[in-house]
Amino acid sequence: MNNFPKKLQEKINQRKAQNMLRQLGTEHDLIDFSSNDYLGFSNSKEIFDMTHHYLESHNLHRNGSTGSRLLSGNYEFYNEVEAMLCEFHNCESSLIFNSGYNANLGFFSSVPQRGDIILYDEYIHASIRDGITMSHAKSYKFKHNNLDHLDEMLKRVQHDESVIYIVTESVFSMDGDSPNLVSLINISKKYKAFVVIDEAHATGVFGEKGVGLIQELGLENQVFARLITFGKALGSHGAAILGSKELTEYLVNFARSFIYTTALPPHTLMTIKSVYMELPKTHEISKLHNNITFFKAEIIKNKIQHHFINSNSAIQCCLVSGNENVKALSNQLLKKGFDVKPILSPTVPAGEERLRFCLHSFNSEKEIKDILQLLASLLKI
Template sequence: MTTAAAKRPQLAHLTAQLDDLRERGTFFKLRVLDDQQAPVCTYDGKRVINLASNNYLGLCNHPKLEEAAIAATKKYGVGSGAVRTIAGTMHIHMELEEKIAAFKGVEACVVFQSGFAANAGTVSSILGKEDFILSDELNHASIIDGARLSKAKIKVFRHKDIAHAEQLLQEVQNEPGRKLLITDGVFSMDGDIGPVDKLADLCEKYGAIMMVDDAHASGVLGRNGRGSVDHFHATDKVDVQVGTLSKAIGALGGYVCGSRDLIDYLYHRARPFLFSTSHPPSVAATCIAAFDILENEPDRIQRLWDNTAYFKQQLTDAGFDVGGNTTPKSETPITPIIIGDGRRTMDFSRALFDAGVMATGIAFPTVPEGKARIRTIMTSEHTREQIDQALETFRSVARKTGLLQS
């Protein structure tokens, strides 16, 4: 039955845009998870091999994390009751920040409600309209939004192009204002690794602030998952490290690491921190337990990389484009299967789901027109049998839909 509100014309422009998505074949409905986030789980009542989750190390349902969450809930309750700067800072929040700072080898850390809030809140608070931001053209949307909110002048350098980044630094080096260079540690759509070491050297040369978003590198690259900055031995050259607690860590949130002054400044000026209620104590306890596991179970990261290498090679051998032709080459557990056309990509994703594999189609505007892809993410907890079954499904569905020749 049509409601009275649905007939109102004020939001008709949204309906028109949704109709356009349907016409393009890129409209989607949310898949609903019926059980735990796992290598094999149930979405919309269907049992599928899950290749769409950011649960790199299988920590979303690790017993030690579950126990930590339950114990913290019993001790501290389910919520903090306030923002951090008023009455919502609990001892467990400070313990988590100290844990992350020690893990990363820096002076201090502040935890945000999400990785998006960490990026956007940091960039927008430490710069102003007289400053300059130099950003890789494929940086995450949260970096782009933070740059816009800062009102700083934005210069975009070609993806991983060191020479172009230096050219832009040279152009602005004599301009008044601070200069901030930002890159992703791992780029979320193509799975390639940012040249953190070389960009950090440029920042040293030109006196720019160096910032790295390590969301998809946290728990994946570096010693025990310390991230791309550690991977490149660049901790002393990177001024601002952003990470996530929502992917390999298995819970929720984001964080910023750096000097004590940086973190104290963000306590005072980062708007998402100032105006958002702090994490439930169960989430903070879960994250603390996750960092303990990173330190004590390095075999999880090794399994992740072993599974990734096998999966990539098998896809390549089957004839799929997993990057490196018209897109950057994947170097991490994020493995895109490039198809190009948006409609064809979404149709392939739906066919895979019907055949028992959850692998998300991603099209414009998340990626440029003509570069739509199925984005897959491997985890440490997928078994070889599950991977082989998923690979056979990819091959079979691709042959049926004409993406691969029989």
């Protein structure tokens, strides 16, 4: 008896035939140009020890939270960390979710109502798309970072009875670029639209102490909601939605990905607190930006800048059309000890496949020089 449905096997076979099959990797000791651990915090002994000592000193020997936050899992530590997030990110209220995916799913599936309008950047993250799919609101995409197109769409969808939400990212995960956030905010005011910004790849990277790009620009009081994550530059796990007290109260009551999930354990919450205690005194953020500047200079030095998407973030993308081509190039770099992931279609549109370089504070200038010299030689083949 075949215990796997034929339709599902056909979809797997199709992926294999198109060289698009995703597979789990294994742990390795390659030079890291692929992880989201931009500041190296995930391997920080100082943060690990700080977390351990706090839990020991407060006699917190709990492995789990025991339930959802609305049942038994809302221990006092949650309130402490959320208050710290409000102070650090200059917001009225914050609500922690188990991941960025859960946060976006909970927000977009519950906040926009039937009759409302969601306008979202065409390159928005899959977690936001999935949340929008679960919403009863109507949704339309605008061209990537094209504010003229956004303005045109706002004119078309504006109705007295509709609430309009504009959704974008401050740093896009697949291109590493950013919209003109000041202009976007100004457009939103003209149409009285609510702005929602995903700051997953900006938190810990931009702004004083890593507060994010929205705060760096002084826009935090002009957006309806911000999403920050702890699993990228902050090296831990989880996420939070920042906004008003009313927004938090609403999400606690209606965001199903918050209501019906077991809360994070004390160790994760203390790790998040330890990270935020480390951010004001770390030199890793400036090291990261020095590496970004050096990487971009080396791209020009090796005369391969026309292959790269312009970005000032830790994400630098080299376009290599075709899944087979970009996978082959990634394998060549891997053989020389460098871990650079190929980003394949359908994750990105066909023809826009790329090598995504994720830069870190701990990458050396020699590593950057070596990998870009190697890449330049391979691109010429």
